[in-house]
Amino acid sequence: MASMTDPQPAKTLDQWKAVLLKIEPRGRDWIILGLADAMPDLIARFEINTDLRQQHFLAQCAHESDHFQTTREYDTGGAYEGRKDLGNLQKGDGVRFRGRGLIQLTGRANYTSAATALGDPAILANPETVERFPLAATVSGWFWHRNNLNAIADKDDPRAVCKVVNGGYNGLPDRLAALKNCKAAFASLA
Secondary structure (H helix, E strand, C coil): CCCCCCCCCCCHHHHHHHHHHHHHHCCCCHHHHHHHHHHHHEEEHHCCCCHHHHHHHHHHHHHHHCCCCCCECCCCCCCCCCCHHCCCCCCCHHHCCCCCCCCCCCCCHHHHHHHCCCCCCCHCCCCCHHHHHCCCHHHHHHHHHCCHHHHHHCCCCCHHHHHHCCCCCCCCHHHHHHHHHHHHHHHHCC
């Protein structure tokens, strides 16, 4: 019998769509399809390769994307203007590098790191490309892997995952509900 940390058999595109719709039944079709299509690459590339890792990853994506409604932060990003901790040192960086992707990549420093690590200069040159798939999923997988979130997910510690993704516990009850939905969705496919 496989443990929750052992790699699981690959799911088909239709199975991923079914899981995502069980997690967020009112998710936008283009986000559900984009993420479902990206999951095999995310699993292989960023080692999100166990049920538990996938459940935690998808729960954070669901919360950060407003229940699979958007891949761009609703706020203009003006509040990030001049935030040195985000690398926003040039005038307009707050707006230009506002949160995008399923796990909201935010700030010039994060966009620069993602562009370098993924070998994709468009991430920095045209930040709005992060709103579209497959990049919306890829940068989220990169952020997950870069911040060693697989190891935290392996411990099934949603508070610790939230702290790394959010920098605090903003939206924790919603994130916990999304995780519960993820676990139920995965169980329904077993």
